[in-house]
Structure formats: C-alpha cells, structure tokens
Amino acid sequence: MNNQKNPKTRLSTVIQAKHLSKKLATTENEELLILDDINLSVTQNESVAITGASGSGKTTLLGLLAGLDLPSNGEVCLLGTELSTLNEDQRANLRLGQVGFVFQSFHLMDNLTALENVMLPLELENSSKNIRQKGLAALEQVGLEKRSTHRPGQLSGGEQQRVALARAFVSQPAILFADEPTGNLDRKTGEEIIALLFTMQQLNNTTLVLVTHDDSLAKRCQAHYRLVDGKISQ
Ligand SMILES: Nc1ncnc2c1ncn2[C@@H]1O[C@H](COP(=O)(O)OP(=O)(O)OP(=O)(O)O)[C@@H](O)[C@H]1O
C-alpha cells in the first residue's frame, strides 16, 4: 500500500502504562476495582497478547491504553504523549491515522459498502489523498476486492471481519488494538483471520495489542500478559 502521508511517530516504546487502576461505583457506597496497579510497556512492532477470564478487565484495559476511557489512577503514555494532558478531542486526534481497532462484533457501518467502510478512516483524516485507490488496495490485501460494492449484510462473518481488518490497516496505523477479533467466528475462519492479522501487522509495521480468550493464539505473540483479579502478570 502506498501511503503518501507524513511520516508517523515511530518510537521505541509506543505504549507505557504506569500504575493504572480503574474503579467503578456500583452503588452509592460500593466500588468495583476492575484494574489494580497495572504496569505495562509495549515497544514498536511488538505483538502483545492479553488474556484473562470473562470480566477480568481486558476490554477495560484496552480502552485505557487507547485513550477511549480514562483511568481512576495512573497514567498512559501513547506514542510519546501522556494521555492525561489531552482532552477527548485531542485524544481522538492522536488516534487518527495512528491507531486502528478491530472488535469481536466487526463494528462496520451497515449502510456503507465494503469499500466505503474501508475508506472511512482516511476520509476522517482529511489529509489523505488517493483514498479510493488505498481503500481498494486494502480490500485486495484481504482478498475482497471483488466484494467492494457489497454491504456488510451481504457478507459472511469472516468476510465482514476481513473488511474490518482492511479498514483498521488502511491508514497504516502505528498501533492496532484487537479485542477478541475471532470471538464471533468458527475455528477455521478465526484461524484465517488471525493469519491475515499477523500478515498485515508485518506488512504495515504495526504494533499489535491483542485481547483473546485463546491461549494458543496468545502464545503466538511476542509477549503474553494475563489479567487475574485486576492484576497483570507475564
Ligand atoms: N460501565 C460499567 N459499569 C459497571 N461495571 C462495568 C462497566 N464496564 C465494565 N464493567 C465491569 O468491569 C469488569 C471488566 O469488564 P471488561 O468488559 O473489561 O471485561 P473483559 O475481560 O473484557 O470480559 P469479556 O471477556 O467478557 O469481554 C466486569 O466485571 C464488568 O461487569
């Protein structure tokens, strides 16, 4: 993929979380401690898996690392910027073109075609040129160039996730956060998606932070962290 954009921030440490905690009030007097003093460092181009039981805080942690949500305590430094120094719009701007997401439930826009879905992040960036060509090239990378005019409802689950991968990688993000990207797919399709995910990660020199229930998948990543009772361990 030929990306004409300005060079991206490429740092040796792309995510640094220090003493992160997340508490949520459940009733007036009670709080739930979801994440407890998490320290985590992710370097450029690394692949990192986070595993843990359902409810252990994996999605919450991903949201904090990406600046979608704010911690109760602690700090996240994302691509060299302390997220606590930014407001919501500034955090969104930092993510734009630099951070991609893939979710369990695909999160495609139902009323847009596959190509339009893939082009969306580039359109939001404003500065991107040759958006259509880049979108088509990304669809080609996931083997769906012939389905560019189809809407998500006309695609299988695996195909929808391939469109979501094309959308996530079209801006050649520095970091990709993937939250159980194979959770809604059968085993074989899930394996194909994971193979594609790792291929695209390498092609685009992207740092990958992958949340999964699947230990065998986690072992394929360079680092593997486990969340238990709000604490993280390697
Ligand atoms: N907005 C909220 N209000 C109250 N509790 C919440 C909220 N968001 C998350 N939680 C709780 O925080 C805990 C962690 O949730 P989270 O979604 O991060 O878990 P998870 O590890 O991603 O689980 P799963 O594997 O099922 O996706 C759960 O107990 C959940 O119920």
Ligand SMILES: [Mg+2]
């Ligand atoms: Mg989750």
